[in-house]
Amino acid sequence: MQSITLKISLIYNSMKNPFTSIIAIAFLILLSPTSQAQEKPPEIEIKLARSADEFLILPLKIYRLKAADVPDVDSRQLKDTDIQRILIKVNIVWASAGIYWKLESIENVNAENLSRLKLLGLADAPDTQKKPHLAFRDVIPESTRKDYPGYRVYYIHDFDVNGVYFGRREAMVKETAALRAVEGGIDEPLPRVTSHELGHALGLPHRQDRFNLMASGTTGTLLNTAEIAKAREFATKNPACLKYNDFQMKMALETDPSKKQASMNVMNDINSLAKKPIHPVGSSSKKPEVVSPGETK
Numbered sequence: 001m002q003s004i005t006l007k008i009s010l011i012y013n014s015m016k017n018p019f020t021s022i023i024a025i026a027f028l029i030l031l032s033p034t035s036q037a038q039e040k041p042p043e044i045e046i047k048l049a050r051s052a053d054e055f056l057i058l059p060l061k062i063y064r065l066k067a068a069d070v071p072d073v074d075s076r077q078l079k080d081t082d083i084q085r086i087l088i089k090v091n092i093v094w095a096s097a098g099i100y101w102k103l104e105s106i107e108n109v110n111a112e113n114l115s116r117l118k119l120l121g122l123a124d125a126p127d128t129q130k131k132p133h134l135a136f137r138d139v140i141p142e143s144t145r146k147d148y149p150g151y152r153v154y155y156i157h158d159f160d161v162n163g164v165y166f167g168r169r170e171a172m173v174k175e176t177a178a179l180r181a182v183e184g185g186i187d188e189p190l191p192r193v194t195s196h197e198l199g200h201a202l203g204l205p206h207r208q209d210r211f212n213l214m215a216s217g218t219t220g221t222l223l224n225t226a227e228i229a230k231a232r233e234f235a236t237k238n239p240a241c242l243k244y245n246d247f248q249m250k251m252a253l254e255t256d257p258s259k260k261q262a263s264m265n266v267m268n269d270i271n272s273l274a275k276k277p278i279h280p281v282g283s284s285s286k287k288p289e290v291v292s293p294g295e296t297k
């Protein structure tokens with residue numbers, strides 16, 4: 001019989017970096033002495049989102065690739081409400097880095113250059129067949145790339161990886177993604193895979209610690225201090241990136257009522273996330289509570 005005891009210790013971050021406020025909680029699941037040697041105890045950090053004025057805002061467009069006669073390409077499972085839920089969780093994941101992905105649009109677009117996929121036998125390949133993901137890049141419509149400085153995520157139905165970052169601020173994620181669950185990991189695959197690919201878009205390589213956002217194929221969502229610094233530096237190099245205060249000033253000058261409202265929603269989201277515990281991102285993740293500016297809580 002194995003006995004399991006749970007030990008929780010609170011570690012307060014030394015606050016060397018004034019922008020980083022981290023409370024690390026190490027959950028040490030101590031198994032019986034016989035199994036302790038094989039099981040590395042998991043460490044799960046609980047992080048706080050940054051303060052609102054530290055946030056960087058990056059524009060993001062989401063596309064569902066449509067291809068009626070190519071079932072592996074044709075994204076058909078995700079409703080707008082699913083994508084909105086995914087983005088709420090993506091923003092909870094990225095709040096520890098003070099990065100907010102502003103969803104600009106959700107569109108269906110017809111996939112292009114499908115003849116090559118058909119020739120390769122990938123139009124409707126059985127799940128057991130390998131479907132090399134790089135072959136899918138050509139289906140991205142060129143029109144969606146034009147003159148857009150923000151980031152783009154394309155959902156397709158199925159290929160041989162959960163997602164891929166192609167460079168040029170474009171990533172592809174399969175709506176049928178599946179992940180290996182880890183302690184403290186996120187409760188559904190698509191926000192994690194989307195967040196992971198956006199991590200590549202911000203210059204982050206893989207780091208195979210299973211609780212980390214940049215680990216391959218797990219539900220981990222953590223970013224370490226070096227990754228946060230690198231992602232933020234990368235983000236600010238994009239001319240489309242706006243700092244919170246600049247975003248606020250731009251909003252004040254906005255005359256289009258719908259654009260103004262969209263910007264206010266972003267400010268409200270960021271203010272709801274600010275300084276709140278946001279890791280781990282679990283099943284309790286809900287839309288950040290909307291607090292109007294000026295309202296104190």
Ligand SMILES: [Zn+2]
Nearest residue numbers: 196200206216
């Ligand atoms: Zn990756």
